[in-house]
Amino acid sequence: MRRRRTSGIVRPSGPGAVMLRGLLFAVLALFCLYYLVPLFVMVATSLKSLEEIRAGSFLSLPREITFDAWGKAWNAACVGVRCDGLEPYVWNSVLMTVPAVAISTILGALNGYALTKWRFPGADIIFALILFGAFIPFQVILLPMARTLGQLGLAGSVPGLILVHTVYGLAFTTLFFRNFFIGVSDGILQAAKVDGAGFFGIFFGIVLPMSLPAIVVTVIWQFTQIWNDFLFGVAFTVGDSNPVTVALNNVVNTSTGVKEYNVDMAAAIIAGLPTLLVYVVAGAYFVRGLSAGAVKG
Amino acid sequence: MAAGIRLESVRKFFGANEVIKGIDLEIEPGEFVVLVGPSGCGKSTLLNLIAGLETLSSGHVFIGGQKVDTTPPRDRDIAMVFQSYALYPTKTVRQNITFGMETRRIPKAHQDAAVEEFTHLLQIDRFLQRKPGQLSGGQRQRVAMGRALVRNPAVFLFDEPLSNLDAKLRIEMRTEIKKLHQRLGKTAVYVTHDQIEAMTLATRIAVMDNGHIRQVADPATIYENPVDLFVAGFMGSPPMNMIRGRLVRDGGLFFAPLGDRDGVRFPIAAAEAARIGAPDGQEVVLGLRPETIFAAGTELPGPDRFVFERPVAVVEPTGPDTMIVFEIGGQDLIARVRPEDAHPPGTPFRFEVDMGKAKLFDAGTGLRI
Numbered sequence: 001m002r003r004r005r006t007s008g009i010v011r012p013s014g015p016g017a018v019m020l021r022g023l024l025f026a027v028l029a030l031f032c033l034y035y036l037v038p039l040f041v042m043v044a045t046s047l048k049s050l051e052e053i054r055a056g057s058f059l060s061l062p063r064e065i066t067f068d069a070w071g072k073a074w075n076a077a078c079v080g081v082r083c084d085g086l087e088p089y090v091w092n093s094v095l096m097t098v099p100a101v102a103i104s105t106i107l108g109a110l111n112g113y114a115l116t117k118w119r120f121p122g123a124d125i126i127f128a129l130i131l132f133g134a135f136i137p138f139q140v141i142l143l144p145m146a147r148t149l150g151q152l153g154l155a156g157s158v159p160g161l162i163l164v165h166t167v168y169g170l171a172f173t174t175l176f177f178r179n180f181f182i183g184v185s186d187g188i189l190q191a192a193k194v195d196g197a198g199f200f201g202i203f204f205g206i207v208l209p210m211s212l213p214a215i216v217v218t219v220i221w222q223f224t225q226i227w228n229d230f231l232f233g234v235a236f237t238v239g240d241s242n243p244v245t246v247a248l249n250n251v252v253n254t255s256t257g258v259k260e261y262n263v264d265m266a267a268a269i270i271a272g273l274p275t276l277l278v279y280v281v282a283g284a285y286f287v288r289g290l291s292a293g294a295v296k297g
Numbered sequence: 298m299a300a301g302i303r304l305e306s307v308r309k310f311f312g313a314n315e316v317i318k319g320i321d322l323e324i325e326p327g328e329f330v331v332l333v334g335p336s337g338c339g340k341s342t343l344l345n346l347i348a349g350l351e352t353l354s355s356g357h358v359f360i361g362g363q364k365v366d367t368t369p370p371r372d373r374d375i376a377m378v379f380q381s382y383a384l385y386p387t388k389t390v391r392q393n394i395t396f397g398m399e400t401r402r403i404p405k406a407h408q409d410a411a412v413e414e415f416t417h418l419l420q421i422d423r424f425l426q427r428k429p430g431q432l433s434g435g436q437r438q439r440v441a442m443g444r445a446l447v448r449n450p451a452v453f454l455f456d457e458p459l460s461n462l463d464a465k466l467r468i469e470m471r472t473e474i475k476k477l478h479q480r481l482g483k484t485a486v487y488v489t490h491d492q493i494e495a496m497t498l499a500t501r502i503a504v505m506d507n508g509h510i511r512q513v514a515d516p517a518t519i520y521e522n523p524v525d526l527f528v529a530g531f532m533g534s535p536p537m538n539m540i541r542g543r544l545v546r547d548g549g550l551f552f553a554p555l556g557d558r559d560g561v562r563f564p565i566a567a568a569e570a571a572r573i574g575a576p577d578g579q580e581v582v583l584g585l586r587p588e589t590i591f592a593a594g595t596e597l598p599g600p601d602r603f604v605f606e607r608p609v610a611v612v613e614p615t616g617p618d619t620m621i622v623f624e625i626g627g628q629d630l631i632a633r634v635r636p637e638d639a640h641p642p643g644t645p646f647r648f649e650v651d652m653g654k655a656k657l658f659d660a661g662t663g664l665r666i
């Protein structure tokens with residue numbers, strides 16, 4: 001971490017200031033607890049056996065750590081009538097999320113690039129219309145989209161879901177990239193044009209490598225949105241093509257037998273883990289990108 | 298080979314805003330033409346029109362005899378250096394320099410030779426693997442120059458390439474650019490708002506104002522024979538003194554400053570007076586360069602000298618010369634004297650002016666009389 005220019009500013013001192021700081025830290029600690037306790041409960045519960053859960057307290061540490069619940073959640077829990085665990089649905093989600101994130105990010109980057117650096121009459125109106133897409137409540141488009149997918153022959157399939165997520169992600173990805181590219185100096189584009197590069201030559205050769213921070217933000221955002229989506233998944237897929245979010249709901253809501261809290265918790269963590277992973281991995285790139293690529297031209 | 302450039306009635310509108318208002322300009326092969334003018338007068342726009350980075354609203358552009366009105370920048374055989382350098386931040390210095398050759402699929406061996414020659418010439422061969430962000434301003438400037446030079450184009454276009462450098466580096470690079478031009482002999486169009494840069498670099502200067510070219514001439518002519526008050530006032534630092542007043546015909550032609558109650562009358566030099574047919578009492582502006590006003594008796598006597606006395610208002614030493622500000626009829630004037638001749642403020646001072654160098658302008662139109 002580089003030392004900030006503001007870190008040397010003289011701060012007020014004296015008993016009043018100390019008390020205020022103490023208060024500040026107390027509030028911060030409270031909020032930390034508020035966020036961390038549920039996570040703790042989930043992890044702890046997932047590592048306990050069912051007997052221990054029934055006997056002990058919600059908040060206690062597991063006496064004996066067992067990964068049985070995780071194993072069951074992964075490949076044996078019943079989703080509806082099928083008892084193969086979450087594994088196939090996790091792959092569904094991966095197969096849906098990766099292409100949808102990649103396509104919507106690339107198209108968003110192209111949109112943002114064209115809207116800022118290859119201006120054409122009406123560019124602002126087009127951008128306003130695209131942006132409008134970010135404000136459409138998704139339940140509004142469920143029926144027309146279902147019909148569209150039906151006519152395209154993509155109803156109830158993973159490719160259909162990819163299409164839906166790509167289309168509805170474009171509003172956000174375009175916005176992110178447009179706002180990033182607006183800060184990229186036009187001089188660089190002019191230099192590249194004089195250097196003989198065309199639309200795609202400049203895009204892939206110059207602009208895209210510069211936009212690593214925007215790419216990371218967009219990928220994190222899109223991945224989180226698409227992976228965590230439940231509404232489109234439940235509306236546009238059936239049974240075997242369900243994404244993991246829908247499958248998780250089915251695991252938890254399976255009414256037969258005893259309620260296996262540890263399996264439910266493990267399943268929920270499995271369903272949420274990839275977004276966390278993307279954030280940690282991409283976030284590191286993000287910080288590195290900022291310090292390595294933040295170069296004034 | 299160098300190519301000439303011809304502009305014919307070039308106009309550019311941005312929306313309803315006319316930024317280039319009909320410009321004709323002929324640039325010979327190998328010339329170094331500087332477009333100079335105040336900020337916002339349209340210099341960059343005109344340069345971009347030559348480069349093909351802006352589309353003409355009307356008129357024609359010829360490069361090397363070819364009409365290039367609709368030719369994209371990459372096919373105009375030009376290279377350009379930008380004010381912000383516009384280096385590609387994610388590419389190394391070497392990649393920055395070779396990008397233009399890569400897109401043109403120039404053979405690798407040729408690229409390497411060009412990189413070697415010009416990075417050595419510009420003394421950036423030690424930084425080839427660095428990114429622009431790891432270079433100082435002066436080094437980035439050199440990389441931008443290198444990127445333009447390696448392509449060996451027919452025409453170089455410069456858009457204020459030195460204005461982001463500090464004063465010392467600016468003077469150094471100015472000299473290097475001049476050397477490079479003398480060595481390569483390529484046609485260059487150079488945009489700047491700095492009149493000293495224009496004077497030092499140009500073989501010809503085009504002074505622009507508000508979308509028009511006011512005057513195109515070699516530096517000496519621009520300085521000594523400005524066609525109007527704008528050109529006269531823009532070139533030179535400190536600027537030309539411009540005194541409002543009237544012509545007086547009284548056994549000779551004289552200039553009487555407006556608002557002056559001491560009866561100072563500048564005699565117009567005989568050669569100039571013979572040309573001027575303006576009537577007695579006509580309102581004019583007298584232009585006197587600061588270096589043509591000096592302490593009386595400090596220069597060898599010459600014709601058309603006029604001596605007058607005024608109290609010193611302000612003394613501004615600059616090192617080699619000292620500027621003395623004084624007043625005539627409520628108008629501030631600056632004289633450039635030797636430091637040892639300066640007097641403290643408030644004391645009377647005898648000034649001598651070389652009226653042979655004085656210019657007269659029409660007070661209404663601003664044009665030279």
Ligand SMILES: Nc1ncnc2c1ncn2[C@@H]1O[C@H](COP(=O)(O)OP(=O)(O)O)[C@@H](O)[C@H]1O
Binds near residue numbers: 337338340341342
């Ligand atoms: N792309 C553009 N769109 C609209 N107006 C522009 C554009 N580029 C330049 N202008 C206007 O044209 C005028 C001249 O600009 P410019 O050529 O950059 O001046 P200079 O380089 O002499 O400072 C300015 O008033 C500027 O606001």
Ligand SMILES: [Mg+2]
Binds near residue numbers: 340341342457
């Ligand atoms: Mg400019």
